[in-house]
Amino acid sequence: EQDNRYYGLHALCPVFEAINIQEAKDVIKYGFEFSETHGAIVMMRTTTRLNHARGDLVLGEITKIEDRIYDFDKDRSRWTFLPTNARVQRVKQLERYELMKSLSNEFPFTKLKVNDGAKVGIISSGIPYSYVNDALLKLDYLDKVSLLKLGMVFPQPEKLMEKLYENCDKIIIVEELEPFHEDFAKKLAFELDMKVEIVGKKFFPRNAELNLNKTINGLTKALGIANPFVDLPIDTKSFHHASPRPPVLCPGCSHRNTFYALKLMEKRLGVNFVYSSDIGCYTLGYYKPSEAIDTCICMGASIGMANGIAKLHNGPVLAIIGDSTFFHTGVPGLINAVYNQNNVIVIILDNSATAMTGFQPHPGTGDKITGEAGTKVPLEQIVKGAGITEEHLWVVDANELKQTTKAIEEAVNMPGPNVIISRHICTLLESRIKRGMKITPVEIDYDKCNNCMICIKNFGCPAITIKEGKVSIIERQCRGCNVCIEICPFDAISPKE
Ligand SMILES: Cc1ncc(C[n+]2csc(CCOP(=O)(O)OP(=O)(O)O)c2C)c(N)n1
Ligand code: SF4
Ligand code: SF4
Incomplete structure (x- = not known):
């Protein structure tokens, strides 16, 4: 729930974001080249949905930078931040930042698509951009709006944004968490003295992740159109009927x-x-x-x-x-x-x-x-x-x-x-x-067990459960650690014979 795009602003270093796993791999590779070329730290920002995604990838060539000596770069004034050096580095940092600002407009993973006659423009990046794409497809709106996808999310591409403003009356910013792009977009419009309505967090939540439903909901409201999906019945047939599984320590932990x-x-x-x-x-x-x-x-x-x-x-x-x-x-x-x-x-x-x-x-x-x-x-x-x-x-x-x-x-x-x-x-x-190690599970002696449930209520090993009102061991889960034997006040648990 913390928006790490602000680290880029804090350090004046470029921040990249990807819309899917293929792009994530491609952006990282590009990031290394970019960093080498410009002597700049770059940040690759990922969020939960991208981090948890799996899928096929097309791998590229592994390139090695020729003529590069892989050793400590003994540039003492660069690495020693005494005030005399820090002051010089600060000027260089600001120069680099200006360069990044202009490069942001040419960044290969940033794309501006202006649709003729479209008076609404959308700015988005990362996973929210993927939701925007799906939402526009479902709403049959892909050709009715202009779209700016940001690959470099900091610094933002001012020239491309200006072009979008020139073509639109209204800009919708779709982003998770803080109004990072929204604040910048409003500031830029003010500096350029351009009359364009910019909306974002008015229609999209500031907490939690977005998803397709939330994106459709926000977009339809921002576009002033009906949401055709709002009252559709949900087909629950394909839902998994798994019982809820709250996180617990493993059996035998x-x-x-x-x-x-x-x-x-x-x-x-x-x-x-x-x-x-x-x-x-x-x-x-x-x-x-x-x-x-x-x-x-x-x-x-x-x-x-x-x-x-x-x-x-x-x-x-x-x-x-x-x-x-x-x-x-x-x-x-x-x-x-x-x-x-x-x-x-x-x-x-x-x-x-x-x-x-x-x-x-x-x-x-x-x-x-x-x-x-x-x-x-x-x-x-x-x-x-x-x-x-x-x-x-x-x-x-x-x-x-x-x-x-x-x-x-x-x-x-x-x-x-x-x-x-x-x-x-x-x-x-x-x-x-110890793969294949022999595990001897425990068993309950029902003549001794008085159903006090201490092993469940106070100890809580998931291998101990209740079956037909009685304490029972789930043998395939039991790790044979024998700790519950000591816990039972009635000596009712013992290794299975
Ligand atoms: C600064 C930071 N780095 C990494 C993590 C990710 N992280 C969460 S728990 C954990 C290590 C847990 O190891 P340990 O404390 O030995 O506990 P165990 O899970 O083995 O019981 C790490 C690296 C984090 N939460 N914060
Ligand atoms: S047994 Fe290991 S993996 Fe399982 S909860 Fe305990 S420490 Fe974590
Ligand atoms: S021996 Fe007892 S505490 Fe250990 S895993 Fe088995 S049921 Fe759980």
């Missing part, structure tokens, strides 16, 4: 166990924890039954926010952070906690993975992104190096409930900063590494 242990200790110790969290699979702990996440602002915020909260809050303040995120942006926050003697408990959920985004290696895994072996950086050493002494550090197996609850109790009773490394490999990663 070790994060669930740490959350369970934390919630248990809140009850046992009669205290309420503040959970300042980070972003990772564990952020799903926000939902029932754990409900153990109070904040998640951005990657790396957990310890910093906990540091601040601990200054005000009289009670245990926890920072929940994954191993990958800790290596990425957790270390400065921990140093800050040590330096300022903040009473926080940092819980590093070490599942040996960057699980949420697809298992990218990180310093704690020891593998490089290239697939080659790197040098593993031990988490404990980093924590100790930040100033956490042995007596303030606990390392537990997240799947061992007793160990974990004991560490939590000790950490709560010890003035912080304290660190608990709650370690257990991500079960999904484990199944990838």
Whole structure:
């Protein structure tokens, strides 16, 4: 929901956008050439719909720039931003910006189509442009309006926009989120002293993505025509009748166990924890039954926010952070906690993975992104190096409930900063590494089970469900982690014989 086109404005660097995946690939290739030619940073902007798209691509030639020395370019005044150099670079940046403004009019992925006699012009870019095209096709309006498709969305092509204004009485801007083009279009019309009506956000929402329906709805209103699709009955025959699937931690996920242990200790110790969290699979702990996440602002915020909260809050303040995120942006926050003697408990959920985004290696895994072996950086050493002494550090197996609850109790009773490394490999990663590993699912002994539902209501492993009013194990989902065995107060769960 944040409009990153403004980064271009902020840095005065060109921003490119594509309308489909083929164009995305072509624009990126062009972007490299453009950057080389003009010595400019370029931004390729993508949004959710394009990022999630799949389809066939036509690949081109892989070109290598001849005569280019691939090494550090020892141009000291360019890379050292002391005021003497920065002042010179600023002038160059402004010159480059002027050049970009004129190049925007000739950008190969920007297209102006002026239709004779059309008094309405539409400006759009990226995925919204694709919706506009489909909408005009459905409304049989393709030849009745002029169309400016922007491939370079910043800086905008002033000459092409002026030409569009000359031919039209009304300009409709179709864009997602902020009125980025709309504001610029109005400013340009004012500077050119041209009398043209410019509309945009009056007809299109400023929140959430557009889609074909919203685009047809906005366009018909802006064009002042009836929307022929508004009352059409929807054919639901082809809809999938899948049940809703809210996001949950996987069956056997070790994060669930740490959350369970934390919630248990809140009850046992009669205290309420503040959970300042980070972003990772564990952020799903926000939902029932754990409900153990109070904040998640951005990657790396957990310890910093906990540091601040601990200054005000009289009670245990926890920072929940994954191993990958800790290596990425957790270390400065921990140093800050040590330096300022903040009473926080940092819980590093070490599942040996960057699980949420697809298992990218990180310093704690020891593998490089290239697939080659790197040098593993031990988490404990980093924590100790930040100033956490042995007596303030606990390392537990997240799947061992007793160990974990004991560490939590000790950490709560010890003035912080304290660190608990709650370690257990991500079960999904484990199944990838040990393909074909034998899994022994658990089973319920109905003579012992009294249907208290603790395993469902408090723990919530998706492999445990209710069937005909009774707790039941979905065997093909069970990972055989055995944690639920410890949780059941009636010894009713055991490995299947
Ligand atoms: C600044 C930033 N970069 C990248 C991301 C994408 N991202 C979301 S979660 C995540 C990593 C999660 O790894 P970890 O903290 O170890 O948790 P896990 O998913 O393994 O439980 C990344 C890289 C982001 N949200 N913010
Ligand atoms: S991918 Fe791994 S860390 Fe993420 S929810 Fe599943 S088991 Fe847990
Ligand atoms: S053993 Fe229990 S907690 Fe582990 S995956 Fe199976 S049902 Fe879930």
